[in-house]
Amino acid sequence: MGLRGIIASLIFGLSTIDLPAPPERGSPRHTPIVRVVQKTEHAVAALFSQKGNVLNMGSGSLIHKDGYVLTNDHVIGGNPGVVLFKDQDPINYSIVGRIPEKDLCLLRAKPPKAVKPLRLGRSNDLVTGEPILCAGNPGGRGIVYSSGIISSPNFMLTAPNALVVHYLRHDVRDRFIQFDAASNQGNSGGPLINALGEQIGVVSNKSPGEENINFAIPIDRVRQNLIELFSPEIRKAFETGLLIDPLSREVKVIEVEENGPAAKAGIKNGEHVLAINGKALQGPIDWMARLLEQEVGDELKLTIGRAKEKREVKLKLAPYEEPETVELKNPTPGLRFKVCLGSFVKTPDMAKQKVVKEGIARALDIVGMSDPKTDDFAISLEGFLKIPEDGTYRLIINSDDGGILHIGDQLVIDNDGLHPAQDAGRLFRFHKGFLPIRIDYFEAQGDAALSFDVEFEGGERQPAAPLFFHEN
Numbered sequence: 001m002g003l004r005g006i007i008a009s010l011i012f013g014l015s016t017i018d019l020p021a022p023p024e025r026g027s028p029r030h031t032p033i034v035r036v037v038q039k040t041e042h043a044v045a046a047l048f049s050q051k052g053n054v055l056n057m058g059s060g061s062l063i064h065k066d067g068y069v070l071t072n073d074h075v076i077g078g079n080p081g082v083v084l085f086k087d088q089d090p091i092n093y094s095i096v097g098r099i100p101e102k103d104l105c106l107l108r109a110k111p112p113k114a115v116k117p118l119r120l121g122r123s124n125d126l127v128t129g130e131p132i133l134c135a136g137n138p139g140g141r142g143i144v145y146s147s148g149i150i151s152s153p154n155f156m157l158t159a160p161n162a163l164v165v166h167y168l169r170h171d172v173r174d175r176f177i178q179f180d181a182a183s184n185q186g187n188s189g190g191p192l193i194n195a196l197g198e199q200i201g202v203v204s205n206k207s208p209g210e211e212n213i214n215f216a217i218p219i220d221r222v223r224q225n226l227i228e229l230f231s232p233e234i235r236k237a238f239e240t241g242l243l244i245d246p247l248s249r250e251v252k253v254i255e256v257e258e259n260g261p262a263a264k265a266g267i268k269n270g271e272h273v274l275a276i277n278g279k280a281l282q283g284p285i286d287w288m289a290r291l292l293e294q295e296v297g298d299e300l301k302l303t304i305g306r307a308k309e310k311r312e313v314k315l316k317l318a319p320y321e322e323p324e325t326v327e328l329k330n331p332t333p334g335l336r337f338k339v340c341l342g343s344f345v346k347t348p349d350m351a352k353q354k355v356v357k358e359g360i361a362r363a364l365d366i367v368g369m370s371d372p373k374t375d376d377f378a379i380s381l382e383g384f385l386k387i388p389e390d391g392t393y394r395l396i397i398n399s400d401d402g403g404i405l406h407i408g409d410q411l412v413i414d415n416d417g418l419h420p421a422q423d424a425g426r427l428f429r430f431h432k433g434f435l436p437i438r439i440d441y442f443e444a445q446g447d448a449a450l451s452f453d454v455e456f457e458g459g460e461r462q463p464a465a466p467l468f469f470h471e472n
Contacts, residue, residue, distance in 0.1 A: 032195060036133060037145055039197040042086050043118040044190060045069050045109075046137035047093075049081030056081075059136030059190030060107065061199055062117045064289050067110030069093065070222065071189030072204055073100045076107070083109035086143050096292075097229035100461075101396065101423030102174075103204055104222060105189075106229040118191055120285070121198030122247070123218035126153035126177065134181035134203060134214070136190025148181030148212070157205075157215060158420060170345045172417030176215040177201045183214040192216040223247050226284065232291035234392060234429045238298075238317035240291070242267060244284050251287045265313040267304060274310065275303035296320070323407045325387055325433025331469040334360040335383035335439070337369055343376050346416050347402050347440040350380040363465045364450045366441065378442040383470035384434040385454075394455040395464070396425035397439070400447050406438040421449040434469060 022038075023029035045060035047069075058075030060083065062068070069083055078098065082090040093109035130150045138144055155178040159165045179192060183206055192201035201216030223246040233239055241260020245252040251273040256262050267273075275281055276290050277300060294300070300315045337360070340353035361369060361381055370377045387393070397403045397413050400421035405413040415424035441450050454464045 033133065033147060036193060036195065036197045037135075040118055040133075040135065040191070040193055041143055041145070042115045044086070044135040044143050045071075046084040046140070046142050047071060047075055047081060047107075047189060048084070048090075048140070049076050049079040051077065051079045055140075057137055057140035057186040058188050059186065059203065061135075061191040061202075062111070062115055063120060063199075064117050064285050065114070066289050067091075067108045068096065068117075068285070068289060069107040069109055070202065071105050071107060072103050072202065073098050073105040074103055075189040076105045083107065084137075084142070085111050085115060088113055088115075097231060097427070099225055099228055099425065101425050102221070102225050103217065104202070104225055104229060106226075118193075118199045119197070120219055120223060120283075121194055121196065121200045123153070123177065123200050123220045126150055126200065126218075128152060131195050132179055132181060132200070133193040134179065134183050134187060134190065135193060136183075136187035136203060138182075138184040138186040140186055146182035148179055150177060151180050151213075152178040153218075155215065170418045173419040173422065174221065175218065176204070177218055179214050179216060180212040181214065182212070187214075220247060223284070226288065228427060230285075230288035230292065231427050232288050232294075233320060234427050236292065236294060236296065237320040237429060238294065238296040239320050240315060240317065244273075244287060246284050249283055251281050251284055261315055261318045265302070265315045267302070267313060267315070271304050272306060273302055273304060274306075277301050278303075320429055322429050322431045323410075323435060325431050325435050326384070328384060328434050328469060328471055330472055331384065331386075331434065332360075332472055333466075333468060334362040334470055335381040335437075335468045336470050337361045337379055337381045339370055339373075340378050341373060341376060342378065344378055344402075344442040344444060345418055347404050347442050348378050350378070350440070353378065360470065362468070363463075364439075364452060366443070366448055366450045370443070370448075374448070375443060375445050378440070379450075380441075381439045383437065383468055385437045385464060386467040386469055387430045387432055387435055388456075388467075389432050390430070391457045392427060392429050393457065394425050394427050394461075396423050396453045396455070396461065398423045398449060398451045398453070399441055400449040401442055401444050403439065403441045403450055405452070406440070408436050418444055421447065 043062040047058040049056045060069040060071035063070045083093050084090045091109040093107040096106040098105050134146045154175045157176045187203050190203045191199040194200045200219045203216045207213035241257040242262035243255035245254045298317045338355045339357040397415045401418050402416035452464045453461050455461045
């Protein structure tokens with residue numbers, strides 16, 4: 001008998017065995033932990049991505065019934081692969097959105113059998129000692145759970161010690177949840193789950209030299225980045241003219257663009273969108289998933305209001321308005337820069353500062369621009385970014401300390417404040433031409449760094465300096 005025959009006979013033999021029934025409700029074995037596991041286990045995903053001959057293993061969570069899976073970006077790394085849910089066959093995934101600087105990635109792999117997605121909780125009220133479950137795919141062994149507590153709900157991952165943290169009053173770097181449940185290679189990207197069966201974090205990394213020191217991205221930070229991960233309006237090139245609250249359980253409107261589609265439909269700030277085309281919305285994720293199904297020019301029938309006060313409006317999806325680009329008659333490489341001196345905790349308004357130096361920068365050489373100063377200075381660079389063709393782009397600023405990007409008069413990337421070198425990025429849709437930009441930066445004390453990169457659609461991240469221009 002061949003290998004396949006032996007495996008088939010073993011599987012057939014196992015399939016004839018009567019498996020024991022799970023403990024009944026009311027049994028001492030049917031504990032709160034068992035109930036949470038049974039409630040959530042089918043929405044936990046084992047992920048396998050392929051790069052060359054290397055198979056990478058990680059975890060994820062189903063956050064929407066249409067197959068949207070949340071994970072870490074380092075688990076996928078832009079590579080193809082499959083999702084494996086409990087009691088289902090592997091499914092090839094597609095990458096919907098990535099935010100490498102926040103280590104978040106959104107996949108789509110719709111399970112053939114309906115699965116109830118994990119409900120996203122909140123992380124703003126977590127307390128030390130709160131019980132949690134860590135679910136994932138450690139070692140590629142499939143869906144495994146471990147239990148523990150929250151060791152710290154608001155941990156600064158890159159600080160050297162608590163004494164330093166005490167004096168970092170103005171530091172704005174991201175915080176993490178520290179927990180002690182067992183977490184190993186392959187758990188990355190999986191959900192951290194509270195006693196209500198809600199996802200409160202995305203497992204991200206651990207301290208390799210210590211035991212039971214593991215970290216997760218708080219779910220509130222994930223929620224705030226879900227709009228960027230989905231980006232339905234940029235990806236589908238239409239506008240709704242409204243912004244929703246990503247932290248709300250409901251689809252709550254928090255901003256309405258003047259003269260935009262939502263304003264023309266009569267939608268007001270503070271109202272709730274209850275349904276699209278007669279189908280009830282389950283929250284912000286459902287709203288963004290539904291928008292990804294639409295096209296420019298579609299007219300949506302929205303139910304607005306609350307349970308006792310409802311009305312129907314029609315929202316027509318208008319063409320997306322890209323930031324305006326211009327034509328330059330005599331573009332010259334480089335950006336114009338100005339330097340001022342002072343002790344700052346945020347990027348200053350250069351119009352209110354005394355400029356001590358100015359010139360043209362072909363690259364973001366802050367040491368050269370600020371010379372002879374190495375601390376306590378600020379730089380503003382202004383000019384144009386050449387957009388070679390129509391399409392979607394990600395722009396990324398890395399700075400130590402603060403760095404911000406304006407397109408025209410609008411602040412579009414905010415990496416401000418005191419922090420070590422870190423990325424902040426955003427997805428855009430641009431027309432071909434020259435885009436007016438301004439980069440503001442400040443350095444307080446210690447290390448100094450500033451870079452500005454661009455990712456072309458489907459391409460690799462690369463320095464934007466060759467695309468810098470100014471007018472004579």
